[in-house]
Amino acid sequence: MSRVLVRKGLRHLGAALITLWLAVTMAFALGRLSGDPTSNILGPMATPEQRDALQAQLGLDQSLVVQYLDYLKGIVTLDFGTSLQFYQPNLDMILDRLPFTLQLVGAGMAIAVAIGVPLGVLAATREGTWWDRTASALALLGQSVPVFWLGMMLILLFAVRLGWLPAGQSGSWQHLVLPAVTMSLYPMAHVARLTRASMSEVLREPYIDSARARGLRVRSVVWRHGFGNASAPVLTIVVLQAGALLSGAVAVEYVYSWPGLGQLALQAIQFRDFPLVQAIVVFGAITFVVLNQLVDMLHVAIDPRLR
Amino acid sequence: MARGEALLELRSLTITASVADRQLLLLRDVELEVRAGEVVGVVGESGSGKTTLARSVVGLLERNVQVATGRIELVGEVLVGPGTDLTHTARGRSVGMVFQDASRSLNPLMRVRRHLSEVLERHVDGIGRDEVRARSTEVLRRMRIDDPDRVLDSYPHQLSGGLRQRVAIALAVVTNPALVIADECTTALDVTTQAEVVALFRELVDELHIGLLFVTHDLMLASDLCDRIAVMSQGEVVEVGPTDQVLRHPTVDYTRRLLAAVPHWTEGASATHA
The missing domain is CATH 1.10.3720.10 (MetI-like)
Structure with missing residues (x-):
C-alpha cells in the first residue's frame, strides 16, 4: 500500500520536473526570439563597440547552447539573474x-x-x-x-x-x-x-x-x-x-x-x-x-x- | 409492536405526475396495508408503479409528482393526506428504506462508522458516543457480519456488494423503525447473496416485528420471502392476498402472465412460506 503510494509520488515528481524543464526552456527560447535587448538598453545612438561590450557583459556573445546551460545552472542554484532595467537581482x-x-x-x-x-x-x-x-x-x-x-x-x-x-x-x-x-x-x-x-x-x-x-x-x-x-x-x-x-x-x-x-x-x-x-x-x-x-x-x- | 397490528395503510392512494400541461396517473386508488411482523411483496413489471408506491411513503417523489387523493397512514396517524405531508418526520425514524443499488447508496467519502453515527445522532435524542459505538457494532452483528469493527472502519469501496447491502440494511434498521421499505434491493446482487439477504430480512421481521414492504420484480424471490403479495399493473393493485393463494391460484390474467414469464415456474413448486 505505502509502497504503491511512494511509487505514485515518484512518478508524479518526475512528471512535475519534466513539466518544469519544458516551461523553463520555453521561457528561454521566447526570450531569445524577442530580439536583441542591447539596442533597447543603449538607445539608437549607441556605437557597435558599446553594443558588443554590453553583449559580452550579458553573456549574449556566447553560443546559444552555452547561454542555455548557464541559464539552467542559474535556476538550479536559485540565481535568477539580474534585471536589465533595475540592476537588481530578479529574485529579490x-x-x-x-x-x-x-x-x-x-x-x-x-x-x-x-x-x-x-x-x-x-x-x-x-x-x-x-x-x-x-x-x-x-x-x-x-x-x-x-x-x-x-x-x-x-x-x-x-x-x-x-x-x-x-x-x-x-x-x-x-x-x-x-x-x-x-x-x-x-x-x-x-x-x-x-x-x-x-x-x-x-x-x-x-x-x-x-x-x-x-x-x-x-x-x-x-x-x-x-x-x-x-x-x-x-x-x-x-x-x-x-x-x-x-x-x-x-x-x-x-x-x-x-x-x-x-x-x-x-x-x-x-x-x-x-x-x-x-x-x-x-x-x-x-x-x-x-x-x-x-x-x-x-x-x-x-x-x-x-x- | 404487537404482531398483526396495521402499521402502514394506503387508502385509495392516487398519485399523479404533471408533465407539460397534462396529469399522468402513476397510482390509481391503491389500497394496501402492512402489518407488524409481516412481509408484503409488491410485484409487477417495470413501470407498474411499484417504486412510486414505495417512495411515496418516505416522501421521495420527484418534484412534479404529487399525491392527488387518498392518504397514507403510519401506525394510525395520517402521514400523507389532504394538506398533510409528515413524511420528513418519519424518514429514517419510523420508516427505514433500502434502495436498489446498494453499492451506490453509501457515500463513497465516508466510512461505515460515520454513516451509522450520522443516522443515530440525528434520530436518537441525546445519544452519547459510547452508545453510538455500541449500537453500531450491535446492528452489524445483527446483520450477520462477523467482524463489525473492520466493516465499521471501512470505506464503501473496500466492501463486497453483499456487505454493502447489509450495511445499507443496517442503516435502515439501526433506529428501530416500525416499517422498512425495500425497493428492488436485491436486484444488483448475485443469487447466493440474494438468498442471504432474503433470509436476513425474514429474521429481522420475525425478531423485531417490523413490517416489511418488499418491492421486487422477481416473483421467485417474493414467493420465498413474502407473507402476502400485491400485484401491480399500470398503477393499480390488481390482486392482493396471501402469497400461496396469489401465486397458485391467480385470479387475474395479468398475474398469470407474470407467472408464465418466470422461467421454470411450475405451479406449487415454490411458495414454501405458508
Whole structure:
C-alpha cells in the first residue's frame, strides 16, 4: 500500500520536473526570439563597440547552447539573474512584489469561493427554477465582463463618484477591496458554473436519495453528502485559477496600480528586460507545478478511493 | 409492536405526475396495508408503479409528482393526506428504506462508522458516543457480519456488494423503525447473496416485528420471502392476498402472465412460506 503510494509520488515528481524543464526552456527560447535587448538598453545612438561590450557583459556573445546551460545552472542554484532595467537581482524583486500579489489573489479567490460555491449549490438544488436561471445568467455575465472594464467602472463608481474607496495603489485593506472584487468576478463565475454542474450530477446519485431517506437534515444532505462529493473539480479549478492569477493578474494590477508581480511583468516586457521576464515566467511555472501537485494531494486526501 | 397490528395503510392512494400541461396517473386508488411482523411483496413489471408506491411513503417523489387523493397512514396517524405531508418526520425514524443499488447508496467519502453515527445522532435524542459505538457494532452483528469493527472502519469501496447491502440494511434498521421499505434491493446482487439477504430480512421481521414492504420484480424471490403479495399493473393493485393463494391460484390474467414469464415456474413448486 505505502509502497504503491511512494511509487505514485515518484512518478508524479518526475512528471512535475519534466513539466518544469519544458516551461523553463520555453521561457528561454521566447526570450531569445524577442530580439536583441542591447539596442533597447543603449538607445539608437549607441556605437557597435558599446553594443558588443554590453553583449559580452550579458553573456549574449556566447553560443546559444552555452547561454542555455548557464541559464539552467542559474535556476538550479536559485540565481535568477539580474534585471536589465533595475540592476537588481530578479529574485529579490519577485519576492518584494509577491506579498502584494498573494494578498490580492488570496482575497480575490476567497470572495470567488465564498460567493461562487453557494451560488452554484443553490442553482443545482433548484435546477430548472427561477433561482437556477438567475444564478446561471449571473455566472455567464461574470465570465463575459472584461476585467479592465469592470475595474474602471468600479473605480468610477466607488472611488470617483462615491468616494468610499481609494482608486488604486496599496497600503490598507480599503485599497484591497476594489482590486480583489474585480479579480474575483471571473473565478467566481467559473466556480459557480462548475459547482452547479458537478452538484447537479452528484445530486442524482443514489446515495443522495438514501441520505434523504434516512431523514438527515437538508443541510447535511446537500453539503456533506452532496458538495463533499462534488467538490473535487471545484477545488481543482480554484487552486489552478489562483496559480494562474499569481503571475497573470496583469490587468487588475495595472488598472489599480497594484504593486504586484503582474505590474513587474508588464514593466519587464515593455523594456525587453528578458532576464526579468524569464525569471517571472520560471517563477510562475514553478508555482503552477507545485499547486498542481498540491491539488493531486488534496484529491487523495478527500477521496479514499484514490488511495 | 404487537404482531398483526396495521402499521402502514394506503387508502385509495392516487398519485399523479404533471408533465407539460397534462396529469399522468402513476397510482390509481391503491389500497394496501402492512402489518407488524409481516412481509408484503409488491410485484409487477417495470413501470407498474411499484417504486412510486414505495417512495411515496418516505416522501421521495420527484418534484412534479404529487399525491392527488387518498392518504397514507403510519401506525394510525395520517402521514400523507389532504394538506398533510409528515413524511420528513418519519424518514429514517419510523420508516427505514433500502434502495436498489446498494453499492451506490453509501457515500463513497465516508466510512461505515460515520454513516451509522450520522443516522443515530440525528434520530436518537441525546445519544452519547459510547452508545453510538455500541449500537453500531450491535446492528452489524445483527446483520450477520462477523467482524463489525473492520466493516465499521471501512470505506464503501473496500466492501463486497453483499456487505454493502447489509450495511445499507443496517442503516435502515439501526433506529428501530416500525416499517422498512425495500425497493428492488436485491436486484444488483448475485443469487447466493440474494438468498442471504432474503433470509436476513425474514429474521429481522420475525425478531423485531417490523413490517416489511418488499418491492421486487422477481416473483421467485417474493414467493420465498413474502407473507402476502400485491400485484401491480399500470398503477393499480390488481390482486392482493396471501402469497400461496396469489401465486397458485391467480385470479387475474395479468398475474398469470407474470407467472408464465418466470422461467421454470411450475405451479406449487415454490411458495414454501405458508
